Amino acid sequence: MKLEQIVHRMATDEGFASAVRKDLEGTLAREGIQLQPEVISALRSTLSGADEARDLLSLLDPTVWHSPQFDPQTS
Amino acid sequence: MIHRPPETLEDRLFEQIEQAWEAAGAWPELVAAMRHSLLADPDSPPASGAPRPPWLRLPLLCCQAAGGDPGLAEPAAAAWVLLYAAAHLLDSTQDGDPPEAWWEPLGPGPASNVATGLIATSALLLGSVPRPVDHRLIQDFFQTVLRMSSAQHFDLTVRSPSLDDCWRMAEAKSGAFFGLACRAGARAAGIDEGLVSHYSSYGASLGLLLQIGDDLSDLAAVGVDAAGRPGHGRMTLPIAYFLSVAPADAVRELNSVRADQGSLLRPGRGVVEMLREFGTGLYLTVKVHELRQRGASALRRAAKPSPALEHLLEMLESIPPAV
Numbered sequence: 001m002k003l004e005q006i007v008h009r010m011a012t013d014e015g016f017a018s019a020v021r022k023d024l025e026g027t028l029a030r031e032g033i034q035l036q037p038e039v040i041s042a043l044r045s046t047l048s049g050a051d052e053a054r055d056l057l058s059l060l061d062p063t064v065w066h067s068p069q070f071d072p073q074t075s
Numbered sequence: 076m077i078h079r080p081p082e083t084l085e086d087r088l089f090e091q092i093e094q095a096w097e098a099a100g101a102w103p104e105l106v107a108a109m110r111h112s113l114l115a116d117p118d119s120p121p122a123s124g125a126p127r128p129p130w131l132r133l134p135l136l137c138c139q140a141a142g143g144d145p146g147l148a149e150p151a152a153a154a155w156v157l158l159y160a161a162a163h164l165l166d167s168t169q170d171g172d173p174p175e176a177w178w179e180p181l182g183p184g185p186a187s188n189v190a191t192g193l194i195a196t197s198a199l200l201l202g203s204v205p206r207p208v209d210h211r212l213i214q215d216f217f218q219t220v221l222r223m224s225s226a227q228h229f230d231l232t233v234r235s236p237s238l239d240d241c242w243r244m245a246e247a248k249s250g251a252f253f254g255l256a257c258r259a260g261a262r263a264a265g266i267d268e269g270l271v272s273h274y275s276s277y278g279a280s281l282g283l284l285l286q287i288g289d290d291l292s293d294l295a296a297v298g299v300d301a302a303g304r305p306g307h308g309r310m311t312l313p314i315a316y317f318l319s320v321a322p323a324d325a326v327r328e329l330n331s332v333r334a335d336q337g338s339l340l341r342p343g344r345g346v347v348e349m350l351r352e353f354g355t356g357l358y359l360t361v362k363v364h365e366l367r368q369r370g371a372s373a374l375r376r377a378a379k380p381s382p383a384l385e386h387l388l389e390m391l392e393s394i395p396p397a398v
Binding site for chain 1: 357
């Protein structure tokens with residue numbers, strides 16, 4: 001199963017989403033879902049920090065979006 | 076290892092560019108337009124002191140993180156930023172994006188010609204690199220440009236690219252191009268090619284993060300058409316994800332949304348709500364975390380602790396800005 005299918009299932013199947021949030025790796029193993037370790041790690045990072053305010057889609061609001069602003073300084 | 080203030084390095088880069096234009100006999104009208112294209116805020120006049128593109132420092136920082144004098148990466152940095160401006164300009168004209176203020180009166184034809192001038196200047200500067208490095212550097216630059224052009228051709232001509240296609244195009248365009256910046260900078264430090272490849276991986280991750288931000292920005296700026304694609308017709312990652320997972324009735328509903336700005340942000344079931352409902356934000360956020368981790372891991376394998384390394388890691392965390 002690909003990441004997009006897993007994420008879509010999380011978005012549309014509350015039971016699955018809840019199980020993933022409680023026990024990510026256990027749920028994936030029970031469902032026979034194999035993901036690369038870096039994808040599992042990214043999923044864990046997302047779940048541990050996800051809330052509405054951090055939803056990337058907030059960037060679709062032009063009042064929120066700004067071009068990348070950073071000013072790396074060699075020092 | 077700092078040998079000169081970075082501002083001095085940047086000034087020297089732009090001096091080299093100006094000298095190349097003068098030596099080639101470029102006409103002042105074209106030179107003025109090319110100057111505009113190199114500003115981070117192209118709507119400001121060049122004499123206003125507007126900031127230069129932040130990406131300019133990427134090859135310099137990578138050279139520095141690799142233990143080299145950033146001055147060694149000057150020609151590569153100048154050549155790369157010229158190509159960056161050219162690619163941005165060509166992408167805008169080919170996509171039919173709203174023009175930036177400086178080239179609006181010119182129109183897309185002359186703007187494309189400005190891009191040609193930038194590409195020629197880039198080649199001139201790469202040709203000024205001392206041998207024996209030059210051959211490999213020039214090959215790398217223009218092989219990358221050819222791969223980017225291939226992906227752009229696919230993007231412009233394939234009507235319904237899949238999500239996998241979109242990632243493949245992003246890797247061949249933004250990923251490859253930012254990988255080149257970092258690879259060229261690190262290579263200038265004279266390190267082993269195995270280590271150079273880690274900088275390349277870091278740059279590729281950075282480029283893909285930028286692509287995610289650009290695709291979201293595109294949707295926000297131009298809205299979507301009746302097929303759910305951005306107004307300029309190019310498929311974006313958020314829509315490609317949606318189309319890859321949504322059932323036919325949801326796709327039909329998205330298609331029924333009127334093509335105007337209000338449809339994107341309208342309360343209730345606008346495009347944003349539909350995208351969110353199917354997990355688009357979550358998917359892209361996972362990808363952002365994956366790319367950040369991949370980029371940081373590659374960089375840490377190659378670079379020793381240093382301020383330059385810290386700045387490069389900060390870049391990963393700052394793009395896109397809201398996650």
